[in-house]
Amino acid sequence: MQDKQAIPSVWTRPKKKKEQPALSVEHIVAEAIGLLDEEGIEQLSMRKLGARMNAGATSLYRHVANKDELIELVVDEVYGELTVPKVTTPERWRENATEVAGSLRAMMLRHPWVGTVLGQVGLKSLGPNLARLSGEFMAVFQAAGFPVLDADKVMNTLISYVIGMATSEAAWLQLVTRSGKTEAEWVAELLPRAIEAAADRADLAEPLLASSGVDPAVVRDDNFAYGLETVLDGCAARLARL
Amino acid sequence: MQDKQAIPSVWTRPKKKKEQPALSVEHIVAEAIGLLDEEGIEQLSMRKLGARMNAGATSLYRHVANKDELIELVVDEVYGELTVPKVTTPERWRENATEVAGSLRAMMLRHPWVGTVLGQVGLKSLGPNLARLSGEFMAVFQAAGFPVLDADKVMNTLISYVIGMATSEAAWLQLVTRSGKTEAEWVAELLPRAIEAAADRADLAEPLLASSGVDPAVVRDDNFAYGLETVLDGCAARLARL
DNA sequence: GGATGGTTGCGCACACTGTGCGCGGCATGG
DNA sequence: CCATGCCGCGCACAGTGTGCGCAACCATCC
Numbered sequence: 001m002q003d004k005q006a007i008p009s010v011w012t013r014p015k016k017k018k019e020q021p022a023l024s025v026e027h028i029v030a031e032a033i034g035l036l037d038e039e040g041i042e043q044l045s046m047r048k049l050g051a052r053m054n055a056g057a058t059s060l061y062r063h064v065a066n067k068d069e070l071i072e073l074v075v076d077e078v079y080g081e082l083t084v085p086k087v088t089t090p091e092r093w094r095e096n097a098t099e100v101a102g103s104l105r106a107m108m109l110r111h112p113w114v115g116t117v118l119g120q121v122g123l124k125s126l127g128p129n130l131a132r133l134s135g136e137f138m139a140v141f142q143a144a145g146f147p148v149l150d151a152d153k154v155m156n157t158l159i160s161y162v163i164g165m166a167t168s169e170a171a172w173l174q175l176v177t178r179s180g181k182t183e184a185e186w187v188a189e190l191l192p193r194a195i196e197a198a199a200d201r202a203d204l205a206e207p208l209l210a211s212s213g214v215d216p217a218v219v220r221d222d223n224f225a226y227g228l229e230t231v232l233d234g235c236a237a238r239l240a241r242l
Numbered sequence: 243m244q245d246k247q248a249i250p251s252v253w254t255r256p257k258k259k260k261e262q263p264a265l266s267v268e269h270i271v272a273e274a275i276g277l278l279d280e281e282g283i284e285q286l287s288m289r290k291l292g293a294r295m296n297a298g299a300t301s302l303y304r305h306v307a308n309k310d311e312l313i314e315l316v317v318d319e320v321y322g323e324l325t326v327p328k329v330t331t332p333e334r335w336r337e338n339a340t341e342v343a344g345s346l347r348a349m350m351l352r353h354p355w356v357g358t359v360l361g362q363v364g365l366k367s368l369g370p371n372l373a374r375l376s377g378e379f380m381a382v383f384q385a386a387g388f389p390v391l392d393a394d395k396v397m398n399t400l401i402s403y404v405i406g407m408a409t410s411e412a413a414w415l416q417l418v419t420r421s422g423k424t425e426a427e428w429v430a431e432l433l434p435r436a437i438e439a440a441a442d443r444a445d446l447a448e449p450l451l452a453s454s455g456v457d458p459a460v461v462r463d464d465n466f467a468y469g470l471e472t473v474l475d476g477c478a479a480r481l482a483r484l
Numbered sequence: 485g486g487a488t489g490g491t492t493g494c495g496c497a498c499a500c501t502g503t504g505c506g507c508g509g510c511a512t513g514g
Numbered sequence: 515c516c517a518t519g520c521c522g523c524g525c526a527c528a529g530t531g532t533g534c535g536c537a538a539c540c541a542t543c544c
Binding site: 115116117118119120121131135138142148149152153154156157159160161162163164165167168170171197198201203204206207210223226227229230231232233234235236237238 | 357358359360361362363373377380384390391394395396398399401402403404405406407409410412413439440443445446448449452465468469471472473474475476477478479480
């Protein structure tokens with residue numbers, strides 16, 4: 001146990017310093033995202049994060065007020081992965097909205113912990129990235145012809161759908177990957193039980209059977225696209241009604 | 243410190259037993275919901291829950307496998323508060339869907355912690371109440387004329403929207419109530435900062451200003467209703483397109 | 485030069501968490 | 515009457531977020 005340098009003796013490397021970029025908010029946030037992607041939200045602890053950066057747990061508190069603030073930073077950072085396409089022509093609002101919705105969903109599936117965390121960070125966060133995004137996304141709907149007040153509500157509607165859907169998908173995905181089995185194995189295992197549970201209503205089993213052979217990821221993609229089209233149809237109806 | 247009865251002496255009430263219904267799964271779940279409603283999710287601990295029931299923390303483990311299972315039970319229990327109206331006429335599917343969406347949102351605002359927890363309990367739960375509900379809700383859309391496969395997807399779309407919207411509302415509500423201030427005070431305080439942040443895009447401030455004087459709860463109700471109508475319009479379009 | 489003051493990393497400690505283990509009392513059934 | 519099961523509980527362990535104060539560094543100024 002004496003190997004811990006109680007005294008920085010002469011031959012102990014005085015630590016060239018700066019060999020590591022040391023700690024910084026950006027670095028901490030980046031490593032936190034890495035840890036979250038690899039191990040999930042409930043495995044993120046300040047101690048573990050510190051260890052991953054060859055640092056003590058409490059050292060992080062020099063750069064981050066507390067864990068909640070860290071999470072706010074992390075969430076805004078992943079929002080930064082999203083980009084809203086520049087509005088080309090007003091007629092293309094539907095393609096633009098589809099693209100934004102798709103990239104938001106993709107981001108939430110890439111970082112499955114985001115969904116579980118969104119409910120906890122209130123709107124108090126509204127980091128710079130999210131602020132920029134919502135502004136750019138608003139522009140899409142305004143260009144489409146929605147008045148500002150409507151554009152705001154329509155945008156929230158679409159985002160709510162995507163977040164709701166993707167959160168549920170991500171929870172499922174985390175459950176699957178944590179079990180070690182593949183998604184297809186999981187549904188194959190769950191399917192007979194579900195069918196049995198709905199034995200009295202044979203029709204309820206039909207959607208399950210219909211997608212029994214297909215790649216579950218494709219099924220999820222289709223379901224998402226179906227709902228997205230439905231919501232966009234609703235937006236279009238609103239737009240037509242002026 | 244000797245007051246702890248190391249030995250149950252004769253004059254120590256041998257505890258008439260059964261004076262309390264003691265511990266039971268139902269009782270535990272009910273108290274957990276009470277604690278969650280009062281203090282929020284991060285304040286729920288087995289020790290605190292035990293104390294609230296005049297019991298030790300670990301006593302609960304006789305009836306509940308672990309905290310995660312408790313939460314699954316609790317979530318299914320609050321799903322039990324929802325009721326799906328009996329299908330009257332197929333034409334009334336829209337009213338029926340509106341009613342279900344509204345009661346789901348109301349439940350999630352009554353129990354603001356539900357949203358934060360939904361992302362964590364995967365579909366692994368699917369307790370009896372949720373199973374019953376989705377079956378009954380499916381029936382509404384089938385009666386409306388949707389084929390089974392479409393009814394399933396349309397239902398998921400609607401639910402995703404409601405959950406996404408209500409989760410965000412609930413997070414905001416929890417933030418507000420935890421601060422002690424009223425919702426109106428909060429927005430009044432936040433408004434100038436938001437307007438300043440969007441100084442370069444004056445039109446972005448318009449939605450904020452438009453609702454500056456109104457009761458925030460009414461604004462939220464309106465926004466939810468607006469999005470709900472939009473989604474239902476999309477469903478109607480799908481139905482018309484057969 | 486040397487002193488000074490601010491910044492950074494860290495060890496320690498505290499209050500708290502979920503939960504496995506085993507004890508001792510209780511109710512029931514033979 | 516004893517035996518068998520159940521139930522509540524105290525103890526203990528590993529792990530958490532985080533406040534406090536020390537030690538080492540850096541840049542600045544006398």
